[in-house]
Amino acid sequence: MPDRDAARRATVVTVVVVAVLVAAQTAVTAAVTSGTQPAMAVESVPSDPASSQWSDAPERTVSLSKQQMAPPFGGGSTDELTVQTVHNDTHTAFRLTWADPTNDADIGAPNNYSDAAAVMLRTGDKPPITMGAAGKPVDIWYWRASWQSPDASKSGDMYAYPHPEEETQPGQAAGNPLSTPPTERLAQNYYAKGYGSLTHAPRQNVRASAERTDDGWSVVFVREHGTEGKFDADLTKGKNVYLAFAVWNGSADEVNGQKSLTLQFTKLDTGKWAMSDASSGSSSSSGSGQSAESGGSGGQSEGVWMTHSVSNWVIGLVVTTLLTWTVVYWRARE
Structure with missing residues (x-):
């Protein structure tokens, strides 16, 4: 079945591509963001x-x-x-x-x-x-x-x-x-x-x-x-x-x-x-509620940063997955 073979090949290639992207992203994040310079x-x-x-x-x-x-x-x-x-x-x-x-x-x-x-x-x-x-x-x-x-x-x-x-x-x-x-x-x-x-x-x-x-x-x-x-x-x-x-x-x-x-x-x-x-x-705390509030503000901002970064990464991964599968599938059918 040509369609089934093409779909199988597209799935295998897509899985490999996604695995490479995830590994690369993990390595870059660890080296650039979380590392020590x-x-x-x-x-x-x-x-x-x-x-x-x-x-x-x-x-x-x-x-x-x-x-x-x-x-x-x-x-x-x-x-x-x-x-x-x-x-x-x-x-x-x-x-x-x-x-x-x-x-x-x-x-x-x-x-x-x-x-x-x-x-x-x-x-x-x-x-x-x-x-x-x-x-x-x-x-x-x-x-x-x-x-x-x-x-x-x-x-x-x-x-x-x-x-x-x-x-x-x-x-x-x-x-x-x-x-x-x-x-x-x-x-x-x-x-x-x-x-x-x-x-x-x-x-x-x-x-x-x-x-x-x-x-x-x-x-x-x-x-x-x-x-x-x-x-x-x-x-x-x-x-x-x-x-x-x-x-x-x-x-x-x-x-x-x-x-x-x-x-x-x-x-x-x-x-x-x-x-x-x-x-x-985390921010060092003192006895004042104001300091605790300040620390919370910082954490909230960092949470916003993490949310935006993860969202962009997930969207990019989904788009890459769909494009890879579609391109490989149609080429395999030719």
Whole structure:
């Protein structure tokens, strides 16, 4: 029976394909998501993304998702990000690398948005992924491509002529640090206690540098281990530091809350100097109900991440199964 033979052959091939896909997915998840990546010790921490020292640093790939936890919802144009960490006795550097086909650094016209990247950090107990919470503030390091543009001093200067700057650029005229590009450090240090609470840190102690690669960006953030900033992450030896990451694609109209971000934490253990997945851990509890609520928020966000990841994987597996069986069946009948 040709039809029966074709169906049998299609079933056998499909089972083999599905088994290979499941095995590959398991291996990749274990190696990339759940594994441990050392933070490489170096004599001098490189601030240049193109430094040859980065070629030897272990990589950790993290998944990025659309921001759907607080308005304005949006983003999601970037799927993943590669993180590398190096350190010496006094400084730590993170290099973030991701694919972005467009170089969005010129924001000198209406509806132009800059590419950008950020690292969110907290030392000690794990904060909610929603930019911290009351009692669990987070430290945020932020870089924007427009600050490194040759026309950075003109960025945002859309209506400068013939009007005076105090009318067209009131933030800069008033000395607002959020309106002044950090032309030397190319990064800004912020604190947050939840969505809508972002504030400019009094101590600006983070440096950044970026390189436009063939297919995207490489951005390096560098800071001393110990600082006197009130909510600065403590990177001295023997600490647990929780890290989350975000990127903005300007050409996709991503700005403010519209971004691609990690929905689970990476933990940097500065005792072992290694990075690992922190999603299986739990926030340390104190006696306050507020802390318990914060921990619950973090767990809920991680549950959302897991739900989305598993759903996408199952859908992809079902589609692959149906396509494989159909193609093999009809070819076997020919």
